[in-house]
Amino acid sequence: MQSKPTTIKEIAKILKISPSSVSRGLHDHPSIGAVTREKIKQLAKSLNYQPNNAAILFQKGKTYTIGVILPELSEHFFSTAISAIEDEALKKNYTVIFAQSHDNYEQEVKLVEKMKNQRVDGLLVSISNDTSNFDHFEKLNSFNIPVVFFDRIPPSKNVHYVACSLETATAKALNYLLKKGHRSIGMINGPATLYASEERKDGYIQAINFNRLKFDPSLIVNCDLTEKGTIEAADAFLNHKRKPTAIVAFNDYVALFLIKHFKQLNVINDFDIVSYANLPIISYIDNSPIASVEQYPYVQGQKAVNILLDLMTNPNPENQAFFNTVVEADLIINEVK
Amino acid sequence: MQSKPTTIKEIAKILKISPSSVSRGLHDHPSIGAVTREKIKQLAKSLNYQPNNAAILFQKGKTYTIGVILPELSEHFFSTAISAIEDEALKKNYTVIFAQSHDNYEQEVKLVEKMKNQRVDGLLVSISNDTSNFDHFEKLNSFNIPVVFFDRIPPSKNVHYVACSLETATAKALNYLLKKGHRSIGMINGPATLYASEERKDGYIQAINFNRLKFDPSLIVNCDLTEKGTIEAADAFLNHKRKPTAIVAFNDYVALFLIKHFKQLNVINDFDIVSYANLPIISYIDNSPIASVEQYPYVQGQKAVNILLDLMTNPNPENQAFFNTVVEADLIINEVK
DNA sequence: AAAAACAACGCAAACGTTTGATTAATTTAG
DNA sequence: CTAAATTAATCAAACGTTTGCGTTGTTTTT
Numbered sequence: 001m002q003s004k005p006t007t008i009k010e011i012a013k014i015l016k017i018s019p020s021s022v023s024r025g026l027h028d029h030p031s032i033g034a035v036t037r038e039k040i041k042q043l044a045k046s047l048n049y050q051p052n053n054a055a056i057l058f059q060k061g062k063t064y065t066i067g068v069i070l071p072e073l074s075e076h077f078f079s080t081a082i083s084a085i086e087d088e089a090l091k092k093n094y095t096v097i098f099a100q101s102h103d104n105y106e107q108e109v110k111l112v113e114k115m116k117n118q119r120v121d122g123l124l125v126s127i128s129n130d131t132s133n134f135d136h137f138e139k140l141n142s143f144n145i146p147v148v149f150f151d152r153i154p155p156s157k158n159v160h161y162v163a164c165s166l167e168t169a170t171a172k173a174l175n176y177l178l179k180k181g182h183r184s185i186g187m188i189n190g191p192a193t194l195y196a197s198e199e200r201k202d203g204y205i206q207a208i209n210f211n212r213l214k215f216d217p218s219l220i221v222n223c224d225l226t227e228k229g230t231i232e233a234a235d236a237f238l239n240h241k242r243k244p245t246a247i248v249a250f251n252d253y254v255a256l257f258l259i260k261h262f263k264q265l266n267v268i269n270d271f272d273i274v275s276y277a278n279l280p281i282i283s284y285i286d287n288s289p290i291a292s293v294e295q296y297p298y299v300q301g302q303k304a305v306n307i308l309l310d311l312m313t314n315p316n317p318e319n320q321a322f323f324n325t326v327v328e329a330d331l332i333i334n335e336v337k
Numbered sequence: 338m339q340s341k342p343t344t345i346k347e348i349a350k351i352l353k354i355s356p357s358s359v360s361r362g363l364h365d366h367p368s369i370g371a372v373t374r375e376k377i378k379q380l381a382k383s384l385n386y387q388p389n390n391a392a393i394l395f396q397k398g399k400t401y402t403i404g405v406i407l408p409e410l411s412e413h414f415f416s417t418a419i420s421a422i423e424d425e426a427l428k429k430n431y432t433v434i435f436a437q438s439h440d441n442y443e444q445e446v447k448l449v450e451k452m453k454n455q456r457v458d459g460l461l462v463s464i465s466n467d468t469s470n471f472d473h474f475e476k477l478n479s480f481n482i483p484v485v486f487f488d489r490i491p492p493s494k495n496v497h498y499v500a501c502s503l504e505t506a507t508a509k510a511l512n513y514l515l516k517k518g519h520r521s522i523g524m525i526n527g528p529a530t531l532y533a534s535e536e537r538k539d540g541y542i543q544a545i546n547f548n549r550l551k552f553d554p555s556l557i558v559n560c561d562l563t564e565k566g567t568i569e570a571a572d573a574f575l576n577h578k579r580k581p582t583a584i585v586a587f588n589d590y591v592a593l594f595l596i597k598h599f600k601q602l603n604v605i606n607d608f609d610i611v612s613y614a615n616l617p618i619i620s621y622i623d624n625s626p627i628a629s630v631e632q633y634p635y636v637q638g639q640k641a642v643n644i645l646l647d648l649m650t651n652p653n654p655e656n657q658a659f660f661n662t663v664v665e666a667d668l669i670i671n672e673v674k
Numbered sequence: 675a676a677a678a679a680c681a682a683c684g685c686a687a688a689c690g691t692t693t694g695a696t697t698a699a700t701t702t703a704g
Numbered sequence: 705c706t707a708a709a710t711t712a713a714t715c716a717a718a719c720g721t722t723t724g725c726g727t728t729g730t731t732t733t734t
Contacts, residue, residue: 018684050454055720058395079416117387203380255622286623392690
């Protein structure tokens with residue numbers, strides 16, 4: 001019962017024509033007559049001919065595959081993004097392979113290498129948290145493998161990327177809190193090395209300056225994003241000489257740690273909390289953040305993959321121009337508390 | 338600066354030996370002398386030779402790729418499972434491609450076809466909610482593409498699968514609630530067509546019988562798993578002549594709808610809720626389910642992919658034996674409320 | 675009526691690697 | 705000292721498809 005898939009050669013033999021004619025017939029090449037073309041197509045259909053992808057890929061030297069490297073697939077943001085990438089790629093008949101760096105620089109380097117060996121036609125990357133060197137991506141240049149970064153992007157403008165302006169988003173969040181009357185606003189920021197932390201800080205300062213207020217650096221604390229780190233940061237605010245009345249959390253996970261901790265201390269009502277990510281689940285919890293920055297993972301994924309497909313079909317000679325796409329992040333108000 | 342990857346032919350030319358010798362040298366074939374072998378390996382390394390995968394795949398007729406079809410990647414359960422699959426496959430040097438059925442039967446059929454055309458070496462499937470016909474998987478048999486189902490499995494035993502026994506898990510949940518003194522326990526079940534619904538129902542009945550209680554069928558209501566459907570089911574219980582004091586929800590999402598609704602009606606404290614999935618987030622919400630059935634997506638993914646790899650390397654002649662692996666589900670107690 | 679254009683198809687090479695069969699050179703056994 | 709065995713390498717085919725270039729006839733143009 002071992003069916004072997006039909007090949008072009010077999011069709012050719014049956015029709016007593018050459019394989020090349022069959023190939024051309026199937027691709028509507030003008031040099032094949034209408035009659036033969038139809039005969040070919042009919043027989044192909046009735047034999048359930050399916051082109052051998054491996055053969056085509058090999059002969060064309062393209063794989064019609066795009067690679068995706070991201071930190072952690074089980075995070076909602078990334079699974080949503082990859083869902084978009086997959087949907088979009090499928091439309092254009094591309095295949096997606098992906099891999100997780102688990103926020104580990106060495107792993108990321110290995111994966112880039114693996115993707116290169118797999119001969120992906122292009123790469124989509126959301127960089128690991130402990131990546132500060134980007135040579136492994138530079139290498140791909142000489143192999144003509146375009147790379148588009150999304151969400152977690154390198155600080156350089158000389159790459160293709162899609163991301164939200166977290167600076168703007170943070171300023172929005174700050175303005176919202178200031179308008180609500182808060183005058184001391186704490187921020188639990190990520191590790192200082194992260195570009196995303198820098199952006200948040202800049203947005204914070206920008207909003208403070210814009211409102212002609214005095215910036216107090218001690219109101220921004222760095223945090224390793226673990227539960228333990230969050231609690232330490234929270235306690236620092238509780239003991240702060242200008243105890244904040246609102247806190248901007250690095251993301252919803254941090255916000256959850258924070259809320260849990262504040263509930264235990266029974267001080268949850270002393271704070272308005274604003275966060276990032278806008279996890280769908282967040283609206284179901286009590287004392288949830290009153291607002292969350294929506295970073296639109298699906299849209300980011302879509303745009304990133306489309307830029308990549310564009311780059312793959314119209315190669316960018318000598319990297320003269322870079323696509324820097326900013327997806328406007330929105331502050332989603334969730335004022336139930 | 339266009340680097341073309343090094344090929345075996347080039348190495349052969351430089352070393353003035355034949356390509357076949359290079360190939361054999363790289364693979365430690367005994368018929369190549371130690372001296373030549375080392376020369377080959379050295380040159381290969383210094384030229385940064387990377388085998389052209391496409392060529393190898395084509396020539397071997399294998400793709401070293403496994404396909405994964407699942408309903409919705411952004412659901413925590415599935416993103417965790419696929420995370421495991423990816424990790425495990427990477428170890429064995431397999432590549433994973435995946436696609437989402439979005440719980441649509443036609444889409445699933447198409448994807449199976451696409452995977453077949455992509456010539457995946459094996460397939461991992463968690464079936465769509467509206468799939469009741471399995472012919473599209475049967476077809477793969479004749480192409481010698483093994484299929485392993487996980488979590489959402491067909492009702493037949495004549496397939497390879499990895500799943501939890503939801504019957505046992507449900508019985509555990511019921512026993513737990515009965516031991517807590519509940520005598521009227523409602524169940525918001527899924528659509529009657531789902532095998533998973535059947536299992537839950539059986540587990541419910543099993544526990545009731547085991548405890549020599551009388552089974553009241555009206556305490557199990559089917560639900561389409563939407564928020565609207567959940568609210569209807571909940572209201573049915575509120576008006577039930579034997580108003581339940583505990584409710585088993587089909588999964589954590591349903592539980593969230595339910596909790597939200599009960600909170601609005603201010604009756605949340607009248608119920609103990611038990612659910613399935615054990616989303617990490619669930620422990621952060623107030624009035625959360627007092628217990629949740631953990632189905633171990635990571636473990637399921639791991640086992641499924643290992644069974645698949647096993648089947649791919651040791652083909653199962655004529656499908657005489659089927660791997661039916663049951664992962665024990667645990668009832669995680671979360672008694673805070 | 676010859677030249678040019680065109681339509682419809684075949685030939686053969688190429689993509690990079692693997693592998694069964696073969697050969698040549700060397701060693702061992704009888 | 706020849707025959708057999710071993711070692712080390714080569715040859716050539718094969719995987720399925722695409723594509724540049726030829727080769728036929730046939731039709732159109734001058």
